[in-house]
Amino acid sequence: xxxxxxxxxxxxNGSDEAFTYIVETYQTPVYNLCYxxxxxxxxxxxxxxxxxxxxxxxxxxxxxxxxxxxxLLSIAAHYCxxxxxxxxxxxxxxxxxxxxxYEIPDAKALHPxxxxxxxxxxxxxxxxxxxxxxxxxxxxxxxxxxxFSEIEIADALNLTVSAVKSxxxxxxxxxxxxxxETSTPAHVERSPYETPAx
Amino acid sequence: xxxxxxxxxxxxxxxxxxAQKRELDAHLRACEVCSAIAESNLALRxxxxxxxxxxxxxxxxxxxxxxxxxxxxxxxxxxxFFSLGGLILLAFLAGPILVSLxxxxxxxxxxxxxAALFIYTAIxxxxxxxxxxxxxxxxxxxxxxxxxxxxxxxxxxLLWSVSIWRLMRRPQGVTS
Numbered sequence: 001x002x003x004x005x006x007x008x009x010x011x012x013n014g015s016d017e018a019f020t021y022i023v024e025t026y027q028t029p030v031y032n033l034c035y036x037x038x039x040x041x042x043x044x045x046x047x048x049x050x051x052x053x054x055x056x057x058x059x060x061x062x063x064x065x066x067x068x069x070x071x072l073l074s075i076a077a078h079y080c081x082x083x084x085x086x087x088x089x090x091x092x093x094x095x096x097x098x099x100x101x102y103e104i105p106d107a108k109a110l111h112p113x114x115x116x117x118x119x120x121x122x123x124x125x126x127x128x129x130x131x132x133x134x135x136x137x138x139x140x141x142x143x144x145x146x147x148f149s150e151i152e153i154a155d156a157l158n159l160t161v162s163a164v165k166s167x168x169x170x171x172x173x174x175x176x177x178x179x180x181e182t183s184t185p186a187h188v189e190r191s192p193y194e195t196p197a198x
Numbered sequence: 199x200x201x202x203x204x205x206x207x208x209x210x211x212x213x214x215x216x217a218q219k220r221e222l223d224a225h226l227r228a229c230e231v232c233s234a235i236a237e238s239n240l241a242l243r244x245x246x247x248x249x250x251x252x253x254x255x256x257x258x259x260x261x262x263x264x265x266x267x268x269x270x271x272x273x274x275x276x277x278x279f280f281s282l283g284g285l286i287l288l289a290f291l292a293g294p295i296l297v298s299l300x301x302x303x304x305x306x307x308x309x310x311x312x313a314a315l316f317i318y319t320a321i322x323x324x325x326x327x328x329x330x331x332x333x334x335x336x337x338x339x340x341x342x343x344x345x346x347x348x349x350x351x352x353x354x355x356l357l358w359s360v361s362i363w364r365l366m367r368r369p370q371g372v373t374s
Contacts, residue, residue, distance in 0.1 A: 023255045031250040045250060049261050056262065125245045128238070143211075144242040169209045175242070176208075176235030 008068055012059050019059070022068075023052050029069065029146065030076050036141045037080035039130045047083060051076040066155075073146065074156035077138040084134040128178045136171040139164055201232055208235045 001009070004025070010018035030051050035044035054075050055062075062071055129137055138157055142148040148156065154164045204225045207214060214222060226233045289296075299306050 020255060020259070023258050027254045027258075028247060028249045031254070032247045035248045044248075045254075045257075048250060048254070049258055052258050053261060053265055121241065122246060125241050129242075140242065144245065145247060165210065168211070172209045172211075172235060172239065175238040176231065179238045179241070180230060180234035 004068070005064065008059075008062070008064065011056075012062065012064075019056055022055075026052075026069070026072055030072060032145060033073055033076050033138075033141055034080055036126070036129055036145065037077065037134070037137055038083065039126065043083070047076065047080055051079055054079065067152075069146070070148070070152055070156050073142065077142070077156060081134045081138060124179075124182060128175050131178060132171050132174060135159075136167045136174075139167045140171045140175075143168060201229065204229070204232050205235065208232060208239060211239070 007018045007021045011022055027048065031044055031048040034047035034051065035041060038044050038047055051072070055072055058075075062068070129140060132140060135157060139153050139159075142153045142156060143150075150161050150164045150168070153159070153168075154161045157164070159167070204222055206212070207218070207222060222236075226236055
């Protein structure tokens with residue numbers, strides 16, 4: 001059992017300190033997934049916080065045999081997909097008031113990309129990903145930012161492997177079409193095939 | 199222009215051998231559609247990982263405190279709601295009886311005393327009748343009938359003990 005598994009086991013046994021370590025370790029991958037899914041830093045912050053809260057509440061259900069990152073990112077992806085669906089169909093939520101009591105720190109400071117982006121390519125990629133269907137988007141983010149295999153994506157999104165293949169195929173085609181329409185060549189900031197978010 | 203099999207290679211992210219790579223490169227130089235797909239794949243692979251604003255963990259801890267408080271409030275409200283509901287239901291069902299009891303206390307006190315006296319006299323009468331039967335019955339029943347009755351009772355007792363013992367031996371919660 002490695003150090004991370006020890007922390008996870010302690011968190012399963014109710015240690016707040018151990019769970020805080022998990023939040024420290026996984027905040028960037030979870031936030032990045034939420035940001036790529038929802039498109040806005042404020043919404044991503046809120047979704048990432050909610051993901052960790054849900055993971056904290058249901059950590060007793062986590063199976064130690066399964067990769068923790070897959071389990072955690074699966075919670076984040078499902079939460080973001082639900083949120084995107086709710087955006088399309090506004091529903092009154094009883095918890096709305098409670099959620100609104102949580103204050104997001106400094107809205108301007110939550111635009112890390114806006115501060116550091118040097119070219120418009122990053123924004124272009126971001127906008128292109130936002131145009132995808134929510135589940136296709138989750139599959140693309142998991143594939144390209146987390147190097148998840150099709151089996152891992154299927155596991156995380158509760159899909160069959162063939163469904164994942166078909167979603168990735170469709171999404172790539174749509175992204176290619178979009179890029180062709182905008183016709184600005186993409187700028188490379190991260191070397192291809194490097195493990196991205198972990 | 200013919201896109202197959204190049205488009206499929208790109209869309210399915212298939213691993214290619216050196217010869218296929220050369221073929222694909224040649225096709226990409228001439229085909230805008232496939233070139234855009236390849237470029238978007240590359241752009242995705244090179245997209246940056248965005249980190250949250252510093253202090254994420256502290257903000258999460260604050261949120262956890264708020265969530266716990268909300269949970270406690272929900273539990274308290276739920277308990278209060280069910281307790282009140284139960285009390286209202288009880289008052290509705292027991293209301294008429296309570297009203298009559300409060301309205302005429304002398305009546306229900308005398309009814310209670312009557313009932314207690316009835317139970318007491320009934321117990322006395324049964325005890326008396328039982329003692330008479332036990333005194334008179336042995337003289338009427340012949341000894342061999344007693345012997346048969348006692349044997350039957352012992353047999354039943356033995357059967358009961360064996361059944362209990364066998365049930366105790368079977369492990370609990372195991373179906374087969």
